[in-house]
Amino acid sequence: MDKIVGKIAALGVPGLVLMIAISATGLAGGAAITAALAALGPGGMIGGIITLGTIGLVSEAITEYGFDVIFKAVVKELYKRGETKESLLIKIKKYPVSKGLKLKLIEALATIENEEDEKC
Structure with missing residues (x-):
């Protein structure tokens, strides 16, 4: 059960970060997602996706080890x-x-x- 909760939390944190970034853009739809991803990391959208992946790995480690x-x-x-x-x-x-x-x-x-x- 603890491992399942950890996995859900690890997946949830990048989602929360993306949602906050989307709401900060003031845009809607695909433009909001594109702008949010571009703002999250260096190198545009690809950098934003990598940043979200890194956030997921770090949050999973924090949930597992503290x-x-x-x-x-x-x-x-x-x-x-x-x-x-x-x-x-x-x-x-x-x-x-x-x-x-x-x-x-x-x-x-x-x-x-x-x-x-x-x-x-």
Whole structure:
């Protein structure tokens, strides 16, 4: 049941985004869909379709794993790719998320560094 709800939510979010974009165009019918898709992504309508697909994948991952887990995994991956602690802290402070989540990400960064020190 949880997987079905997750799939429905994943499909629903891009639909909601498209509906909001359509209503923002002020147009009707096919012109509204075309204008909305073109406005959603770079590269016109194709970019908008790709953007909606990406939104679907991200929302499915968030429904399955949770927002905190995904953000922490992104921070860990950035660290593995060579980002410094200072650059990651700057990025975390700029993220448009709650202060609580920022603190969790900073804590996760400290944990990553401790894990790397133990491996050496």
